[in-house]
Amino acid sequence: MKKAIVILLLAVVGYSLAVTFADIKFGASRLGNIAEQENVGSFYLTETVKNLSVANVVTAIVVNYRGFDTLGEVTVLFLAASALGSILYRRRKEGEHEEMISKNSSQLLQSGAKLIFPAILVLGAYVFIHGHLTPGGGFQGGAIIATGFLLMFMSYKDYHVSHSVLMWVESLAGVLFVTVGFWGLITEQSFLQNTLAPGVVNDLVSGGIIPIIYIAVGFKVAAELTGVLETLLNFKSNK
Amino acid sequence: MVFNAIFLSILALILIAAALYAVMQKDLLYAVIATGIISLVLSVYFFIMQAPDVALTEAAIGIALTTIIFIITIRHTSRREDEIPVTKEPDRGDND
Numbered sequence: 001m002k003k004a005i006v007i008l009l010l011a012v013v014g015y016s017l018a019v020t021f022a023d024i025k026f027g028a029s030r031l032g033n034i035a036e037q038e039n040v041g042s043f044y045l046t047e048t049v050k051n052l053s054v055a056n057v058v059t060a061i062v063v064n065y066r067g068f069d070t071l072g073e074v075t076v077l078f079l080a081a082s083a084l085g086s087i088l089y090r091r092r093k094e095g096e097h098e099e100m101i102s103k104n105s106s107q108l109l110q111s112g113a114k115l116i117f118p119a120i121l122v123l124g125a126y127v128f129i130h131g132h133l134t135p136g137g138g139f140q141g142g143a144i145i146a147t148g149f150l151l152m153f154m155s156y157k158d159y160h161v162s163h164s165v166l167m168w169v170e171s172l173a174g175v176l177f178v179t180v181g182f183w184g185l186i187t188e189q190s191f192l193q194n195t196l197a198p199g200v201v202n203d204l205v206s207g208g209i210i211p212i213i214y215i216a217v218g219f220k221v222a223a224e225l226t227g228v229l230e231t232l233l234n235f236k237s238n239k
Numbered sequence: 240m241v242f243n244a245i246f247l248s249i250l251a252l253i254l255i256a257a258a259l260y261a262v263m264q265k266d267l268l269y270a271v272i273a274t275g276i277i278s279l280v281l282s283v284y285f286f287i288m289q290a291p292d293v294a295l296t297e298a299a300i301g302i303a304l305t306t307i308i309f310i311i312t313i314r315h316t317s318r319r320e321d322e323i324p325v326t327k328e329p330d331r332g333d334n335d
Binding site: 058127135136233235 | 299308
């Protein structure tokens with residue numbers, strides 16, 4: 001009986017998929033020619049460089065044209081991190097830390113981690129500060145910084161990042177994002193409107209509010225992911 | 240062009256093999272490492288397909304962070320899929 005229901009369900013799903021995709025020719029371009037003016041892709045490719053002075057079109061779409069969606073994405077990440085924290089966080093006595101890694105790593109790994117950690121931080125900061133010029137942006141830079149902290153957590157058993165510092169960095173970055181959004185609403189017509197001067201293409205300070213928002217997103221993502229790792233590594237089940 | 244097609248096909252085969260290995264493997268640690276390999280190959284794929292932004296995200300999150308979070312979870316639960324999971328209530332630290 002159960003099997004029959006599963007097969008029936010699979011058949012229904014397969015039929016609806018087949019009907020949907022039957023009309024589409026395999027390998028045919030559904031977006032049309034990107035050089036034609038009426039296509040949305042062509043609009044982004046020409047207008048971004050002309051009006052916004054942003055070299056990286058992906059960043060311009062993510063932060064400028066679809067800025068509100070990015071705010072939603074950041075909120076999703078924040079909710080996931082706080083849900084994890086609310087499940088796993090234990091109140092500790094002053095100065096007490098549960099150690100998941102029972103002993104320090106080898107000398108080689110410790111020295112290597114110490115050497116490479118600042119370089120990883122600089123790389124992450126570079127990725128999100130240059131989000132509008134080169135590939136990458138706030139999410140990528142924040143994740144790179146979190147991997148740097150992960151390396152330190154794995155190498156040194158008593159390396160800890162203060163939760164209140166992470167909380168402050170994360171909250172201030174979120175507040176900065178929303179403030180920039182409301183600034184656009186107050187001075188112009190819409191939330192997250194690009195109110196600053198776009199500047200010159202390929203300058204570090206160009207693209208109006210895009211670098212500001214991506215720096216805020218970078219700090220926020222880095223703080224959230226580091227907090228997740230810190231919470232997970234310090235969680236101790238009595239297995 | 241031909242070289243490119245051959246290279247992409249080899250990458251796709253590695254991708255499928257790693258995915259199948261991750262599904263079949265009963266030892267979850269090996270399965271997690273196989274998913275890390277999937278992320279690595281996918282990241283190369285995204286880069287070749289001219290999406291460096293996505294490739295960066297996949298490299299940082301898929302290879303490093305997700306793998307580590309899964310490994311930590313495996314340390315807290317059981318390593319093999321067919322083992323009986325731990326049913327004991329974890330200490331939440333509420334009794335202080």
